[in-house]
Amino acid sequence: MLFFILLLSMPTVCSQQVWADLYVNKSEVLVGEPLDLKVTMYTSTFFSEGVNPGNIQIQGAFVVYLNGQSKSFRKNGNTYAGVTMSFKVFPFQSGVLKIPPLSFTVTSPSPGNYKGTPHKVSTDEKEIDVKPAPDEYNDGMWLVASSLTIRDRNAGEALKMKTGEVFERAIDRSASGTVGEMIPPVQWDTLPDVSLYPGRASVSTRKTKTAITGVRRESAKYLFEKAGTYELPEKVFQWYNPYTKKVSNRTLSKIIIDVIENEDSGILATVKDSLSVVTTSDDTEIKKAAVTIMGMTLKEFLLMLVTLLILLVISFKVIRHYLKVYRKRRAVYRNSEAWYFRRFLKNIKKRTSGSVINALYRWLDQTGTGIYDLESLGTYGNSIKLDEEIAKIADAINENKKEISLDRKFWKEFRKSVIGISPIDSSTGQWINP
Numbered sequence: 001m002l003f004f005i006l007l008l009s010m011p012t013v014c015s016q017q018v019w020a021d022l023y024v025n026k027s028e029v030l031v032g033e034p035l036d037l038k039v040t041m042y043t044s045t046f047f048s049e050g051v052n053p054g055n056i057q058i059q060g061a062f063v064v065y066l067n068g069q070s071k072s073f074r075k076n077g078n079t080y081a082g083v084t085m086s087f088k089v090f091p092f093q094s095g096v097l098k099i100p101p102l103s104f105t106v107t108s109p110s111p112g113n114y115k116g117t118p119h120k121v122s123t124d125e126k127e128i129d130v131k132p133a134p135d136e137y138n139d140g141m142w143l144v145a146s147s148l149t150i151r152d153r154n155a156g157e158a159l160k161m162k163t164g165e166v167f168e169r170a171i172d173r174s175a176s177g178t179v180g181e182m183i184p185p186v187q188w189d190t191l192p193d194v195s196l197y198p199g200r201a202s203v204s205t206r207k208t209k210t211a212i213t214g215v216r217r218e219s220a221k222y223l224f225e226k227a228g229t230y231e232l233p234e235k236v237f238q239w240y241n242p243y244t245k246k247v248s249n250r251t252l253s254k255i256i257i258d259v260i261e262n263e264d265s266g267i268l269a270t271v272k273d274s275l276s277v278v279t280t281s282d283d284t285e286i287k288k289a290a291v292t293i294m295g296m297t298l299k300e301f302l303l304m305l306v307t308l309l310i311l312l313v314i315s316f317k318v319i320r321h322y323l324k325v326y327r328k329r330r331a332v333y334r335n336s337e338a339w340y341f342r343r344f345l346k347n348i349k350k351r352t353s354g355s356v357i358n359a360l361y362r363w364l365d366q367t368g369t370g371i372y373d374l375e376s377l378g379t380y381g382n383s384i385k386l387d388e389e390i391a392k393i394a395d396a397i398n399e400n401k402k403e404i405s406l407d408r409k410f411w412k413e414f415r416k417s418v419i420g421i422s423p424i425d426s427s428t429g430q431w432i433n434p
Contacts, residue, residue, distance in 0.1 A: 016110045017044040017080075022102065022123035024089075030131050032144035032182050033242045034212075035089040037063075037099070040071070041106050041121055042082045048116030049107040051083050060097055060130075062090040062179050067209040088212055090182055094132035101125050141184050143239040145214075146177035150237055152252045159255065162262040163224055168199075169232065170219040171252070175239065179205045180214035189233060193226040224259045231256050337366040341415055345408055353396040353404040360393070367418055385410050 018041070025036040041051060053065045066086040073080055083106075091097050102123045107116035133142035151172040161167060175183050180203035190196055199219040206213045224230065232255040240247050333339055344359040364371045371377050378390050389406055396404040 016108070018042065018106060018108055018119040018121055020102075020104065020121040020123050022099070022126060024099065024126055024128065026128070028129040028131065029091060030144060030240070030242070031091055031094050031133055032142060032178065032240075033091070034144070034177060035061075035091070035128065037087040037089050038084055039087075039102060039104070039123060040082050040084040041104060042080045043106065043108040043119075044078060044080055045109050045111055045113075046081045047083060047106060047108050048114075051085065051104060051106055053085050053087075054104065056087065056102060058089060058097070058099055060091060060093045060095070062092065062181060064088045064090075064179060064205070064207060064212055066207070066212075090179055091128070091130040092182065094130050097128040097130050099126040099128065137238075141187070141238065143175060143182065143184060143237075144178060144242055145175035145239045146241055146243060147175070148237060148239045148248070148250055149174040150250050150252060152235075159257045161224060161257060161259050163227055163259060164262045165224060165259075167222045167224070167257060168219055169222070169255070170217070171235075172217045173215070173237070175214045175216075177212060177242075178214045179212060180216050181205075183214050183216040185216075186218045186220075186235075188220045189235075191222070191230050191232070193224070193228070194230060195223040195225065197221040197223065222257075224257070227259050227261045229256065229258050337363065337368075340366045345411065348406045348408050348411070351403045351405055353401050356404050356406065357393060357397065369418055371418070383414075386414065 020039060020041045023036075023038040023040070026033075029035060041047075051068065053068065056063045056065070064087065066088060068083055068085045071082045071084055073082070089097075089099075104121055106119050106121060108119060109116045153170050159167065169188075171186050173183055183203070185201060188196055188198055197220065199221065202215075202217040204215045206215065222232075234254045235252040237250050237252075238247055340359070340363040344356070344363045347355040347359040350356075361373075364377065374390050374394055378387065385407070389410065392404060392406060395401065
């Protein structure tokens with residue numbers, strides 16, 4: 001009976017357990033309200049490799065990966081290792097948001113082993129009820145964020161312009177707790193006798209391991225066709241804070257523009273045509289921008305790639321040229337008088353007789369002065385110090401001494417005079433005056 005009980009319990013104890021859990025902090029949200037989604041993967045041994053969060057896709061929502069954290073817990077006397085991956089989910093349409101089963105591949109060794117094997121784990125499906133924005137926000141200005149920063153470079157200014165001139169208004173918004181795609185576009189004010197040319201919006205998202213900030217930058221150009229005083233009314237931006245459950249406002253001041261008649265009557269038509277061309281070009285670029293690589297259009301990416309290749313080729317050729325020049329100069333230097341004299345000085349420091357004397361002779365040969373032994377060296381000048389140094393060398397050679405002590409300072413000074421000596425005339429054995 002005891003053997004039968006142990007036999008039944010062995011698969012539970014010895015088999016490996018790997019699974020995944022899904023956690024969502026809310027079951028009901030407003031459109032745009034962020035959800036905290038956490039996926040935790042567990043193993044009864046350990047993870048031998050990091051877990052790749054992949055590219056999670058949820059229809060009807062933006063998904064942003066934040067961070068991953070390790071954890072562990074004990075159950076029935078066993079310790080389980082876990083990895084929790086945190087995501088933010090931003091629903092952008094009302095209705096039922098279906099979070100499909102999320103699949104991940106983890107690498108974990110079996111009990112008693114150290115080599116990891118791949119395991120595929122999946123979470124259960126989950127549904128979230130997404131409520132629409134309140135009725136008063138049906139104008140498309142609904143924004144869910146924890147805070148909102150707005151910058152208008154022209155707000156509050158009184159401007160003076162002429163007909164045919166262009167005024168550009170630029171508004172930048174930075175919303176904490178959301179992504180750039182969730183920030184609604186600016187609704188630009190229209191004025192009589194003024195042509196409006198909205199620019200191309202720039203949308204981006206900045207994130208850290210714990211926070212997300214969406215950024216939207218927009219601009220519009222106003223072309224004044226008639227003289228008069230124009231007023232761009234103040235603009236009110238609202239946002240709903242999901243944590244305080246309150247709606248807050250930020251207001252941009254109105255802008256007053258005094259427009260006088262332009263002496264150049266033809267400039268209006270010229271500017272209007274150019275702005276129309278620019279606007280059409282921007283619309284075409286927006287359509288083409290659907291396919292991007294690393295945040296760049298295909299054209300920008302190919303241009304960057306070609307530029308990098310050209311820089312690499314140029315760098316390779318420049319480096320190869322300088323290496324060739326360096327090797328050539330190094331070879332010349334290693335066969336120069338300066339090189340051999342430097343070796344001579346180094347050997348004086350070591351004080352080994354054989355090395356010092358060999359280095360001296362090699363240097364004298366390289367000077368091109370015709371000094372090739374101690375006798376010819378002694379015929380140069382009437383220096384008492386030179387005679388002393390030659391005596392030391394001769395003594396070391398005749399008595400086969402292992403060490404020799406020469407004066408490095410003297411030989412440095414001696415070299416200065418030796419370098420300027422002309423070669424000996426081989427027919428007379430006398431120095432030739434330059």
